[in-house]
Structure formats: structure tokens, C-alpha cells
Amino acid sequence: xxxxxxxxxxxxxxxxxxxxxxxxxxxxxxxxxxxxxxxxxxxxxxxxxxxxxxxxxxxxxxxxxxxxxxxxxxxxxxxxxxxxxxxxxxxxxxxxxxxxxxxxxxxxxxxxxxxxxxxxxxxxxxxxxxxxxxxxxxxxxxxxxxxxxxxxxxxxxxxxxxxxxxxxxxxxxxxxxxxxxxxxxxxxxxxxxxxxxxxxxxxxxxxxxxxxxxxxxxxxxxxxxxxxxxxxxxxxxxxxxxxxxxxxxxxxxxxxxxxxxxxxxxxxxxxxxxxxxxxxxxxxxxxxxxxxxxxxxxxxxx
Amino acid sequence: xxxxxxxxxxxxxxxxxxxxxxxxxxxxxxxxxxxxxxxxxxxxxxxxxxxxxxxxxxxxxxxxxxxxxxxxxxxxxxxxxxxxxxxxxxxxxxxxxxxxxxxxxxxxxxxxxxxxxxxxxxxxxxxxxxxxxxxxxxxxxxxxxxxxxxxxxxxxxxxxxxxxxxxxxxxxxxxxxxxxxxxxxxxxxxxxxxxxxxxxxxxxxxxxxxxxxxxxxxxxxxxxxxxxxxxxxxxxxxxxxxxxxxxxxxxxxxxxxxxxxxxxxxxxxxxxxxxxxxxxxxxxxxxxxxxxxxxxxxxxxxxxxxxxxxxxxxxxxxxxxxxxxxxxxxxxxxxxxxxxxxxxxxxxxxxxxx
Numbered sequence: 190x191x192x193x194x195x196x197x198x199x200x201x202x203x204x205x206x207x208x209x210x211x212x213x214x215x216x217x218x219x220x221x222x223x224x225x226x227x228x229x230x231x232x233x234x235x236x237x238x239x240x241x242x243x244x245x246x247x248x249x250x251x252x253x254x255x256x257x258x259x260x261x262x263x264x265x266x267x268x269x270x271x272x273x274x275x276x277x278x279x280x281x282x283x284x285x286x287x288x289x290x291x292x293x294x295x296x297x298x299x300x301x302x303x304x305x306x307x308x309x310x311x312x313x314x315x316x317x318x319x320x321x322x323x324x325x326x327x328x329x330x331x332x333x334x335x336x337x338x339x340x341x342x343x344x345x346x347x348x349x350x351x352x353x354x355x356x357x358x359x360x361x362x363x364x365x366x367x368x369x370x371x372x373x374x375x376x377x378x379x380x381x382x383x384x385x386x387x388x389x390x391x392x393x394x395x396x397x398x399x400x401x402x403x404x405x406x407x408x409x410x411x412x413x414x415x416x417x418x419x420x421x422x423x424x425x426x427x428x429x430x431x432x433x434x435x436x437x438x439x440x441x442x443x444x445x446x447x448x449x450x451x452x453x454x455x456x457x458x459x460x461x462x463x464x465x466x467x468x469x470x471x472x473x474x475x476x477x478x479x480x481x482x483x484x485x486x487x488x489x490x491x
Numbered sequence: 492x493x494x495x496x497x498x499x500x501x502x503x504x505x506x507x508x509x510x511x512x513x514x515x516x517x518x519x520x521x522x523x524x525x526x527x528x529x530x531x532x533x534x535x536x537x538x539x540x541x542x543x544x545x546x547x548x549x550x551x552x553x554x555x556x557x558x559x560x561x562x563x564x565x566x567x568x569x570x571x572x573x574x575x576x577x578x579x580x581x582x583x584x585x586x587x588x589x590x591x592x593x594x595x596x597x598x599x600x601x602x603x604x605x606x607x608x609x610x611x612x613x614x615x616x617x618x619x620x621x622x623x624x625x626x627x628x629x630x631x632x633x634x635x636x637x638x639x640x641x642x643x644x645x646x647x648x649x650x651x652x653x654x655x656x657x658x659x660x661x662x663x664x665x666x667x668x669x670x671x672x673x674x675x676x677x678x679x680x681x682x683x684x685x686x687x688x689x690x691x692x693x694x695x696x697x698x699x700x701x702x703x704x705x706x707x708x709x710x711x712x713x714x715x716x717x718x719x720x721x722x723x724x725x726x727x728x729x730x731x732x733x734x735x736x737x738x739x740x741x742x743x744x745x746x747x748x749x750x751x752x753x754x755x756x757x758x759x760x761x762x763x764x765x766x767x768x769x770x771x772x773x774x775x776x777x778x779x780x781x782x783x784x785x786x787x788x789x790x791x792x793x794x795x796x797x798x799x800x801x802x803x804x805x806x807x808x809x810x811x812x813x814x815x816x817x818x819x820x821x822x823x824x825x826x827x828x829x830x831x832x833x834x835x836x837x838x839x840x841x842x843x844x845x
Contacts, residue, residue, distance in 0.1 A: 228610045279810040286555060289610060290752055291809040293745075297802025305795035416741065422614045430610075459629035468618030475607050475615055 199333055200452045201445055206338030208444015209345040210407070213400035214421035215428065215436040216348060217393040222430045223356070224365040224389040225372070227277070228289050231296030233418025235394055237410075238299040239265050240401025244314050244410045245307040258398070265394025266387075268299070273386045281372075300415060309412065314405035316340075341403045345437065348396065352433055365389065369431070423471035429484020438482060443467045507673075514665055519658060528657035529730070535763075535770050536664040537726040542750040542762035543675050544718030549748075550757035551684060552711035553691030554604050555613045559747040561620035562716040563723025564739035566593040568633050570724035571734050574645050575635060582649045586667065590721040596623060597716020604708045608694075620744055628736045642734045644727055660729040667725060671718060676759050678714070687711055688757070749801055753808060755817025764816045773797050 214236055221229040229235075243261035246252045252260065276295055280288050322333040356362040367375040368385050376382045404414050420443065428439025447463040455462045480486050518532070541559055548556045569589035573580055580588060600619035604612050627633045634642055647654040647663060654663050678684050686707045689697035698704050727734050746769060754765020773794070780793045812818055 230610075276806055276810075283809070283813070286553075286609060287809050287813050289555070291806045293748070294802040294805025294809065297805065298799050299802075301795045301798030301800075301802060305792050305799065309791045309795075419617065419741075422610075422617065426611060426614055461625060461629065465618055465621035465625050468614065468621055472603055472615050472618055475603050475611055479607050479611060 197449075200448050202334055203338065204445040204448025205441050206334065206342050206444070207448065208424075208440040208442070209338075209342045209437070210400070210403050210440070211421055211424045211443055212345050212437045212440025213341065213348070213396065213403060214418045215424040215440055216345075216352070216433065217396040217400065218421060218425055219428075219431065219433055219436045220352065220393045220396060221389055222369075223433075224369050225277070225386060226285070226369055228285070228292065228430070229393065230289060230292040231299055232393065232397060232421065233415045234296035234299040234303075235265070235268070235397040236401040236404065236418050237412065237414045238268070238303040239394060239398035240314070240405045240410050240414070241303045241307050241312070243398060243402065244312045244405065248312065249307070261398050262395050265398055266391040269387055269390030269394050272390050273383065277386060277390075278383075296415075300412070304412070311409045311411040312405075314402065314410050316402060316406045337403070337406055344399060344403065345440075348399065349433055349437055352392075356433065361385075361388065420467055423467040425481070426471040427474050427481055429481030431485055432481070432483035435481055435483035443470065446470055511669070514669075515662075519661075525657045528661045531770065531774070532661055533657070533664050534726070534730045535766055536661075536668045537722050537730055538747065538750060538770065539763045539766040540668050540671060540725065541719050541722035541747050542754065542766050543672065543759060544715040544722060545747050545751040546757070546759065546762050547675065547678075547687070547718065548601075548711050548715035549751055550755075550761070551679060551687040551691060552708060553608075554601075554708065554711065555609055556601075556604075556616040556712075556715070557613050557741075557744050557748060558600065558616040558619040558623075559719050560723075560739040560741065560743035561623040562593045562597055562719035563726060563743070564627060564736060565596050565623050565716075566590060566720025566723035567727035567734055567739070568627050568736075569593065569720065570728065571642065571644065572633065572635070582647055586721055586724055589724050590717040593720020593723070594713040594717040597712040597714075597719075598709055601709055601712025601716075604712065605705060617741075620741055624736045624739060634734070644732050644734055647728060664725050664729050667721065671721065672759060675718070679759060683710070691757075749805065753801075753804060753815055755815030755819075757814070758817040760820075761815055761817035764820070768816065769801070772800070776800075 214232060217232045217235065218229060221227055221232070239261055242264050243257055246257035246260050247254065272295060276291055277288075280291055283291075316337075321335060323336050323339065356365060364375070364380045364385055365388075367378075367380055368382060372382060375385075400418075401410070401414065404417060408414070408417070421440075424436060424439040424443050426439075427442055428435030428437070447466050450466050451460070451463045474481065522528070522532075541563055544562070545556070545559050548554050566589045569592040570585055573585035573588055574582070577585070596619065600616060603615035607615065631637075647660065649663070654660055679687075686697070686702050689700065689702050690704060690707050690711075694704060697707075723739065727738070731738055750765035750769045751762065752765070753768060754763070755761025776793050776797050777790075780788045780790070808815055
């Protein structure tokens with residue numbers, strides 16, 4: 190009985206920590222949605238693009254770890270700059286759906302560019318953190334939890350707290366919220382829309398890079414990251430599109446539910462139900478609570 | 492008064508006649524290489540049909556859906572099982588029934604559209620994509636317990652006659668596509684299509700005018716999935732000639748989305764233009780790579796460049812012409828017309844002013 194409970198705990202904790210990896214991707218979505226009410230479908234591509242550039246700098250040019258990270262972050266700022274100038278500004282007054290489709294296009298561009306520049310083979314990313322159980326926890330608590338999972342959890346926690354403080358207590362954060370509420374009104378009282386957008390997209394780019402490092406260390410840096418990043422969508426639906434804590438809680442729920450279902454119900458159906466379980470869970474949330482757990486209530490004015 | 496046959500004008504009938512003569516008489520007599528049929532014309536017709544399905548739900552009803560390939564897979568595997576288990580149904584019967592089975596899935600996964608829209612709906616439809624593929628993959632019954640993973644599609648036999656040559660398959664695809672395209676045009680012009688568009692343009696206004704949202708949206712999803720299902724069955728039986736769930740992954744869904752958007756939302760001819768563009772452009776790029784650079788550029792780089800160009804075009808169209816290539820074509824025609832205004836048009840426009 191105790192062993193079963195321990196096994197359940199292990200599955201649950203493993204799922205929760207793996208869920209923070211989804212949260213990290215979802216965080217980038219939320220940042221942009223919060224500040225510009227734009228749904229950035231290319232976040233997954235940004236994850237792939239940034240981490241591939243990072244690994245590329247390290248492996249092809251032998252640039253040291255820290256410098257390569259900074260270079261990749263700068264690259265994401267440039268991507269943010271170009272996105273603001275060439276995609277978002279011309280689509281300022283376009284409908285939500287149009288902007289969404291443009292970001293799908295942007296995702297394609299980023300994926301293509303990344304592969305054209307760095308090739309299509311799977312690259313290994315070594316962060317110096319192993320993807321194996323931490324011995325101390327395994328000995329004392331009898332739980333097998335990967336060190337990488339714990340790191341991802343810590344990184345996510347730090348980023349959440351940082352972003353939360355930024356949005357809540359700084360002048361920039363206030364500007365971000367103002368722009369999200371009504372871009373026209375915000376710019377008319379002198380909030381520099383251009384800078385705000387640039388800032389947000391760069392921040393989302395850096396978040397993507399961090400998420401990409403975590404995913405890359407686990408699954409290798411490869412195109413499949415884009416598909417993995419799609420799972421951030423159900424996370425967002427459960428957590429709410431405009432809530433940073435929501436992204437985390439949503440990620441935890443998705444991570445835990447998909448792992449528990451996979452282990453306990455999966456075997457009856459031949460496994461691999463984690464491919465669709467998050468989406469079906471998202472549908473149930475949509476039916477009962479379309480705005481998500483922490484999202485603002487969706488009001489449509491007629 | 493224009494001469495009108497049912498709801499069709501003379502111009503429509505001429506267009507139809509031109510298309511039919513072109514596709515039935517001229518193409519088969521001039522194109523003799525198998526390559527054109529097996530890798531361009533047949534997939535073009537199949538994908539155009541799937542794109543019409545996507546158009547119905549996205550272009551006409553305004554519901555952002557991203558699961559066309561899932562419904563195609565449902566159609567393809569339904570077809571395989573129907574021919575295998577219910578041979579009495581015949582090819583055409585199986586095709587219709589497999590479309591209906593896909594439509595059932597469409598209704599099921601279209602239900603969230605009653606509550607949500609936009610990106611929320613997109614996520615809900617992604618569930619259909621992943622679920623259908625998983626279901627086919629995991630339950631051996633759908634694949635007739637074939638362990639190899641790739642099943643060979645049965646030969647097409649209609650009324651006892653085998654249709655196995657590329658040309659014959661082309662005619663099968665052409666016939667199905669023509670019938671369904673005409674049907675789609677009819678629906679789009681009739682009250683059905685008007686309801687769809689009313690829901691697209693302002694669902695609350697449409698509802699207060701007495702259009703049932705439930706009926707209209709579910710109907711659009713069902714018909715869309717029917718088209719995708721039939722297209723998927725043709726895609727598997729005439730083009731791939733094999734059935735594997737991997738062929739209908741999320742990438743195909745995105746491809747159909749691109750065909751739909753680049754071709755022109757809310758137009759039937761846009762589906763054909765978009766499908767042709769997405770299908771032919773890589774062929775063109777490869778030809779350039781092989782002939783101009785003599786294979787100096789790696790094939791993977793060419794496919795990356797192709798992705799960049801598709802994405803870039805998507806952005807450019809969204810900025811400058813959100814209604815896609817079909818609208819671009821309209822604009823060109825319009826410009827051509829206004830250059831040489833006929834005297835009667837001029838008179839009537841002058842008459843209005845005074």
C-alpha cells in the first residue's frame with residue numbers, strides 16, 4: 190500500500206515538475222497576450238529558434254556558454270524588433286483573427302530560418318544538469334525525481350516572481366497593462382507603444398530561450414519542440430490567457446493530469462494518451478469555464 | 492435582366508463549361524506523363540476538396556478550426572474498413588458513408604464552437620486532430636490488425652470496372668471534386684451559405700435575426716468534415732495508395748490552413764488556387780535548386796526556404812490582402828474591366844449622377 194502511494198506520489202510530482210516546462214512556454218504567450226491582447230502562435234517557433242541559435246553558437250562557433258546565451262538573447266531582441274516593425278505595426282488595426290494568422294506565418298518563418306541556418310539534425314544540449322533522479326531525494330524520501338525537473342521548477346518559480354513583480358509594481362508594468370487594456374488610449378496619454386511592444390516581444394523571446402534550454406536538455410534540440418510547445422495552448426486555456434500565475438497552475442494541472450492518466454489509464458488503451466489528453470481536458474474547461482481559472486471574464490460588446 | 496438558369500448566370504455556366512472542357516478533354520489529351528497525374532493533379536484535386544471543407548468552416552462560418560487532417564484520416568480509414576468489411580457498398584457508396592463518418596466526428600468536435608471562438612476554438616479542434624490519429628493508431632481494428640503500420644489501399648473498382656491507371660484515378664478524383672464543388676457553390680449561394688456568413692460577420696446579430704447558431708455552426712462543421720473525409724479517402728486511395736496515420740499529422744492540417752488562407756477566405760475558387768500554389772511552389776523551388784544551382788543547395792535548406800516563404804507570404808497577405816489570392820485575381824480582373832468601360836456602363840453611371 191505504502192509503495193503504491195509512493196509510486197503515485199512519484200508520478201504526481203514528476204508530472205507537476207514536467208508541467209512547469211509547459212508553464213515556461215505558456216509564460217511567453219501570456220506576456221504578449223497581457224501586453225497587447227495579441228495571441229502569439231509563434232511562441233513555440235520562438236522556443237525552437239532561440240534554443241537552436243544558442244546551441245548553434247556554442248557548437249558551431251565554440252562560443253562559451255554564458256556568451257552564447259547572451260548572444261541568443263540579443264538575437265531574440267532583434268527578432269522582437271523585426272516582429273514589431275514588420276508584422277505588428279502594419280496590423281495595428283486588424284482584427285484579432287488576422288493577427289493570429291499572421292503570427293502563424295511568423296512561426297513558419299522562424300522555423301524555416303532556424304533550420305536553414307543551423308540544419309535539421311537533432312542537437313544535444315548539455316546544461317550540466319543531469320536528467321536522472323537526485324540521489325539525496327531518492328534515498329531519503331524514496332521518490333525518484335529528475336534533477337532537470339527540479340531545476341525547471343525553480344527557474345519557472347524565479348521567472349514568475351520576477352514577471353509578477355514587474356507587472357504589478359513597476360512603471361513599465363503599469364504601461365504594459367495600460368496598453369493591453371486599450372492601446373489607443375494608452376498611446377494618447379503618452380505611453381510609447383513602440384517601446385512597450387519591443388520590450389514585451391523581447392521578454393517573450395528570452396522566456397522562450399529559457400524554456401527552450403529546459404526542453405532541449407531533456408528531449409534534444411529538434412523540430413519536435415514546436416509540437417511540444419503546442420501543448421502550452423491547453424495550459425493557457427486552463428490557466429487563463431492573461432494570468433501569469435494561471436500559466437503556472439495550468440501547466441501543473443496539465444503535467445500532473447497527463448502523467449497520472451498515462452500511468453493509470455493509458456495501459457488500457459495502448460498508451461500514448463498524453464498526446465491528446467491535455468486538449469480534451471481543455472475542452473472540458475472551455476465548456477464550463479471558458480475564461481480559465483484565473484483569466485479575466487470574456488466580455489463581448491455588441 | 493441577365494439570362495439566368497436556376498440561380499446560375501450565363502457567366503457561371505460558361506466558366507463551368509470552360510473548366511470541364513479543360514479538365515476532361517484538354518488535360519488528358521495533352522498531358523501524357525504519369526508524373527503530372529500522380530504527383531500534381533490528383534493531390535491537387537484531393538487537397539482542394541479538403542480546403543473547400545476548411546473554407547466552409549473557416550472562410551464562410553468564421554470559425555477558426557485546425558483539424559482538417561484529422562477528419563481526412565477519419566475518412567480515409569473509414570473508407571478502408573468499409574471496402575474491407577462491407578464490400579457490397581461499392582466504391583461510391585463507401586465514399587459517401589466515410590464522408591458521413593467524418594461528419595459525425597465533425598459534429599462531435601464542432602460542439603465547442605457553440606461556446607467559444609477564435610484561438611479557444613482552435614485548441615478545441617486540435618483535440619480532434621490528435622485524438623483521431625491516436626485512436627486509429629492504437630486500436631488495431633481500424634488497421635485490420637496490420638502490424639507493419641502502412642497498409643496498402645485496395646484497388647478502386649466502380650461497377651465492376653477497375654480504376655487503377657493514373658488517368659483513371661484522375662477522372663475519379665475529378666468527378667468527385669466537380670460534384671462536391673458544385674454542391675458547395677450551391678450551398679454557399681443559397682440560404683445555407685447566407686446563414687453561415689451571417690454567423691461569421693456577427694453571430695449575435697444573426698441570432699437575433701432568427702438564425703439558429705446551434706444549427707448553423709454544427710451544420711458547417713458537419714459539412715466541412717464531410718468534405719475533408721471524402722478528400723482524405725481520395726487522398727489515401729488515389730494519391731498515397733496506402734494508409735498510415737502519420738500521413739495525416741498536424742503538418743497537413745497547417746498546410747490546408749495555409750491553402751485556405753492564402754487562396755482566399757470565403758471563396759470556393761480560392762481553395763483551388765491556394766491548393767495549387769502550396770503544392771506547386773515546392774516543385775518550382777526544387778526545380779530552381781536543381782537546374783539553376785545544380786543541386787549545390789541542400790534539399791533540407793530548400794524546404795526550409797520554402798517554409799520561410801510560405802510564412803512570409805502569410806504575413807504579407809494578412810497585411811495587404813487578407814482575402815488572399817482569389818481577391819488579388821478579382822482585383823486584376825476589375826482593373827482590366829475598368830480600363831475599357833463599355834458605353835452602356837458609362838451611360839448608366841452618368842445617369843445615376845443626374
